Amino acid sequence: MSRTRTTAIGAVTVTLALAATACGGGSATGEGSNDSPKTLTYWASNQGPDIPADKKILTPELKKFEKQTGIKVKLEVVPWSDLLNRILTATTSGQGPDVLNIGNTWSSSLQATGALLPWDEKNFAKIGGKDRFVPAALDSAGAEGEDPAAVPLYSMAYALYYNKKMFREAGISEPPATWDQLVADGKKLSKGGKWALGAEGANLSNNIHQIFVLAKQHGADWFTADGKPDFTSPGAVAAVKQYVDFMAKDKIVAPGNAEYAQNQSLSDFSKGKTAMVLWQAAASTFESQGMKDSDWGVAPVPVASGAPGHGKNTNSMVAGINMAVFKNTDNLDGATKFVKFMTSDAEQKILCKAYGSIPPVKAAQQDQSFDKPELKVLRDTLAKSAAPLPRVPDESQFETAVGTAVKNLFASAADGKDISTAAVKAELAKAEQQMNKQ
Template structure:
């Protein structure tokens, strides 16, 4: 059984080895293992060290260190155990750690992974499945916001991911600029939003801010538009990346910069942090595909108190109403899950750590320092009561949709990201040609379908 798990994981990692910035959540490996702690009493971790892998946060490095120290002290008090935190600064760093763990059969006990890579992690068979006993150890399934569990596993009986942080996608808009332009609120259609952006683009200020060079956001536009048109990126075992719906959506997305000129030309080289800084400086009227975590940047800038969040449109470009087969998608189920490695000999201690970081008090603390929304239901209710500006984000989260739960999703996400990466020289020039886009999507479709076929064959 151990060798089968390891071979499966190595195969998946080998397929993902070309991933650059897009694969930030792909994870681990291992064999079966068990904890020596009893299930009905407090975990005795004296003399033990829990190895935890988390993503680095260069924007909030001091806050991350403070959070780690606070968690380490609390776990030490509860169990007597120490924590060794490891961080990865890029997908390549994480993949190196994962591949080392595959070969050695040892490594971090706990991994924090992006929600969209939970299917890939699940397909390795290398993480602990959360049966009723394990759910109890991490605090109980009922403590979580129901929507946050939507991508913990393929179904309610087969889950590996404990929700840790929620980052639904919304748009932010400058309320002063909207008022000056006589606009009461963002439009409910993408065409209407574009018309508003055109009206707001003047005197060095642009209607939209978005980062075409970001490693995580661009593919989400393709996913959103495909669902809104009624042609999801994956239908069963078939990929639809070269569908007319995806092409039409990507044309609109690229067109904002070159055709409509409602995005700063420099955005061809921007990451989301650059787009957020531009919006915070009052140089753009709206920031698209952003999250609550951006509020920490906005509230430390001149626009504090002069912006609001809104749910993004679900009526796609070129349409005045939802198409008949539309799957209105305000946001992907976005955020972080926590998974426990099967090879870990400290699984009960790992569960105690997970229970701690998903408790009400620590979830509120994390939100206050990083902006991400709680997955703990009591903490989410407390946050909503304290800050009504978050209501649109909570609404987006409640109506968010899961990305396809397939081990091929990491490669599909990468294929779409690569389309945008390869388009950037044209975005920085005269624009993306129709023939090039069609060819790029055909290649993405081929890669996505091949990955889906491998995933299906591996079942």
């Protein structure tokens, strides 16, 4: 029988920023006594092309864990559109899972609630030690100077994926390396009901990922050194305008993309409706939708000029999924064993291969499965030209506030409205004001 945990948390500033649109789900505890718990509940994030695909990938692995330990894992795959609100509700209601996946960019915000188990040296020792993990992945597992609030599970970076046939038909011999080249190529490709570039205007997280990178290229950060919002700087405004202008001014993104949510741009790309998409670890989705590896190519995300690198030539955020444990689970031993299993060398090879991601576990990266051209681009990007999103307690509010501002601007662009610098700054000012009221 399920029981509801009481969650004691010190600071729940995160929940003030977001209205929970989905109730906290999942049973809170395992079955049986605390001395011999036999069940864990696990919220997995939707990593594959759809939720059934995730269940197909994960279920055999969870059965393997059950066979090894006698602990059954009750799986729920949660869509990205619901995941953050579900987690925030769980931190306050106490009705949540034992183990959960979190976007690595949320680590600092969720850490501030006090609801997650800190991964200190003692806890890391239970899963084989901290040194097993790639340092960049650990850097995105919590606030600077504190023990991580989660353990890296899948590592990713953004790349530019392009349709080889559409490029050939447009007379384009190679993928664009700069944004000027992308726009010029895009105008050749946006013909006959087909479009050059896919976007997901209603996907708040994806909006943030794109404009974070563009702001870096314009020499801007979204927070000051002391962690205060700085959304209306010239660089931040220019970044958002550049991104929305792909639809509003350059006309290389379909107006309908203003309403697109998660993975809809990937579906259009797979069907040959768009020629390019900016995404992280997309190969498994393309394959599931009927594309052959020979149909598409991959290249680094463009920069303003020159080659990708750090600073103004940053071309990706440090992307990835972390695995966290609610600190007051009544099955801490079982939860720790499950994290150890999921981050073992063997499981990392299986899971990351299935999802097309990069193992954050050093030993697993050595497997030849991760030498494919796509993963080489992603791995190189993570090593040389990616930067972590702001590691501040208000990061999740930032994603919601600024992501919504970009969504609103895309909606205006789809309606044919002029997206002026003043209009962009006004939307970002509203987002900053919303943050400052909290």
